[in-house]
Amino acid sequence: MKIAQLLLTWYENSKRDLPWRRDKDPYRIWVSEIMLQQTRVEAVKPYFDRWMERFPDLESLAEAEEEEVVRHWQGLGYYSRARNLLQGVREVSQSYGGQVPQTKEEVIGLAGVGDYTAGAILSIAYNKKEPAIDGNVLRVFSRLFCVEEEISSPAAKKVIKQLVADEMSEEHPGDFNQALMDLGSSICIPKTPRCTLCPLADCCCAKRKGKEGQLPVKKKKAPPKAVRLMAGVIRQGEFFLLHQRPNRGLLAGMWEFPTVEIGEDGEAMDIFRQGIQEKTGQVIELERLLLQCTHIFSHRQWDISFYYCIAAPDRIVPNDRELKWVNRTDWEKLSFAGPHRKMEKYLAEKNSQESWQSFE
Structure with missing residues (x-):
């Protein structure tokens, strides 16, 4: 047959x-x-x-x-x-x-x-x-x-x-x-x-x-490259500063908390502060670590740390397409990039417990 x-x-x-x-x-x-x-x-x-x-x-x-x-x-x-x-x-x-x-x-x-x-x-x-x-x-x-x-x-x-x-x-x-x-x-x-x-x-x-366990012949995949990142959770009242990723590339067009890639060399905190200022115009101070997580793509592994940050009050961020203050009540309308959704859920849980004061 x-x-x-x-x-x-x-x-x-x-x-x-x-x-x-x-x-x-x-x-x-x-x-x-x-x-x-x-x-x-x-x-x-x-x-x-x-x-x-x-x-x-x-x-x-x-x-x-x-x-x-x-x-x-x-x-x-x-x-x-x-x-x-x-x-x-x-x-x-x-x-x-x-x-x-x-x-x-x-x-x-x-x-x-x-x-x-x-x-x-x-x-x-x-x-x-x-x-x-x-x-x-x-x-x-x-x-x-x-x-x-x-x-x-x-x-x-x-x-x-x-x-x-x-x-x-x-x-x-x-x-x-x-x-x-x-x-x-x-x-x-x-x-x-x-x-x-x-x-x-x-x-x-x-x-x-007797080759059923040997076929198909497959080449070994290279392990995903580890990338170290830090992200800033920058808040003003009920609003948080969010950044939209570029229209091309990884997680194109999705939203994230402002993020900086940290290399192997140099002082991580200084690199992060400088990177946030370049990306958002904000001068920040790191208050505390909120969340650490790993997110694996086919060719990248993000090891990302989210820090609650205090921004200087006199720094104005324009509400343009790529960088804006967004009320938490509007987050459900946004598509968050990869691990940034985990951070969003963490903050939503904080809000449901009425524990915003724990950020202060």
């Missing part, structure tokens, strides 16, 4: 009940696939449900403000994906009459849509014979056909893309792609695949050769 037949039979009996699988709406499929990038299925479910409550269709998202969109993405990380999704649906609204297009060339031309996402949308929503190759599919096919090139290399990806296209179901390409996703996430898992449960075990080259 061919791989597609075995896989589809297994999928019919074992497929997961997921909220984005309950219809063939290309918008819902698009949103789910962007959310699922580097995030576990179970973790995505509540974010997807919350998203659909606020943005139930393409037009409701296309008409939304970017700040609100990013805020509803909070917790999923990689915020450029939310911005690209917003830009992409606006392109569909303006150029395609609100209907997600049905050709690979058009779909892949939308903001934030790569080869995998285009394949998922076209195959699942429109039953087009388009592969959707993510990490799960690369792993499954590297084992099925003993592909021994390093799995992220262009050579390995090219070989596997052709293998998937050769084996893909003509009648049910969307189910075929989703079956591969499910198989890779639940059975053909990293390190210790559950071969006794696999519907493709008899077809698997790696299983026959």
